[in-house]
Amino acid sequence: MRAPWTSTLLDRLVEKAVRFIREAEKRHASEFALEVGGHIFNGIFKGSRELYGRKGAWGRDSLTCIVQDDDVEISLDQLYMCIHYYVLTKVYRGQRRKAEPPALTPWKWDRLWVLEKNPGALVELADWGAREKISLRLLLAVARIVEPFLAAGGRLDDLLVGAPDEPSRDSPYKRMARILGVVERWVESNASKYPPHVRRRMIAQIDKMLAMLPA
Numbered sequence: 001m002r003a004p005w006t007s008t009l010l011d012r013l014v015e016k017a018v019r020f021i022r023e024a025e026k027r028h029a030s031e032f033a034l035e036v037g038g039h040i041f042n043g044i045f046k047g048s049r050e051l052y053g054r055k056g057a058w059g060r061d062s063l064t065c066i067v068q069d070d071d072v073e074i075s076l077d078q079l080y081m082c083i084h085y086y087v088l089t090k091v092y093r094g095q096r097r098k099a100e101p102p103a104l105t106p107w108k109w110d111r112l113w114v115l116e117k118n119p120g121a122l123v124e125l126a127d128w129g130a131r132e133k134i135s136l137r138l139l140l141a142v143a144r145i146v147e148p149f150l151a152a153g154g155r156l157d158d159l160l161v162g163a164p165d166e167p168s169r170d171s172p173y174k175r176m177a178r179i180l181g182v183v184e185r186w187v188e189s190n191a192s193k194y195p196p197h198v199r200r201r202m203i204a205q206i207d208k209m210l211a212m213l214p215a
Contacts, residue, residue: 026105030085033106037086040066040079049087049116081110088112088122095123102130111140114147121146121156128160152189154182173213180210 044062045052052059067076074082085106092101101109108129115122125146129139142159149159158175184206191199 030106033082033085034089036074036079037082037084041083041086052083052087081106084113084116085109088116088126091116091119092123092126095119102126104130105136108134108136108139111136112143114140114143118147121150124156124160148186149182152182152186154179177210177213180206184210 040063041047041052045055045059063076063079066072067074067079088109089101093099104126109126112122112125112129115125125139125143128134134142146156146159150156155178158179161172161175184203187194187199187202187206194202
């Protein structure tokens with residue numbers, strides 16, 4: 001039987017079907033992670049972030065028993081991801097007055113777990129990650145340095161750089177100068193972590209980069 005479509009139209013329908021299947025897989029993966037994470041967090045850990053944070057051996061053993069069941073096809077890492085995804089999206093809604101969280105993958109939400117106790121920064125990174133389509137690796141790298149960067153006097157805005165054509169109050173050079181200034185202060189305040197010659201070389205390199213920036 002001949003196809004009721006031209007070959008060109010049929011190719012387009014196939015492409016559309018592929019996109020639909022991919023989107024459905026992502027959607028169902030997120031729903032699965034949210035449901036599993038909520039069930040585990042509210043059941044075993046009584047919906048308490050404090051209890052989950054200090055779960056100890058009993059909590060870890062309970063999660064291990066779940067993934068070792070023959071009828072459960074999920075790894076321990078995936079189970080932790082589900083819990084983190086559920087908790088962090090709930091934190092986001094609390095910060096944004098119950099607004100829907102941005103469409104990050106569950107694994108990207110998992111990488112933001114290091115900011116679980118810093119809701120303000122968590123929300124900013126989640127929005128930035130979705131808006132700029134930040135990779136999982138870069139999202140984790142930025143999330144890990146947020147707290148020490150802020151503690152050293154840095155500005156969160158300087159880490160969350162947008163697209164090159166995005167309007168900004170500051171030039172890239174001003175951002176770079178502020179970031180390098182924070183790094184230099186951090187090195188100086190943590191001098192004991194580096195041998196003297198290494199610290200001097202680091203400071204000299206930072207000063208050299210600062211000198212290269214336009215005034």
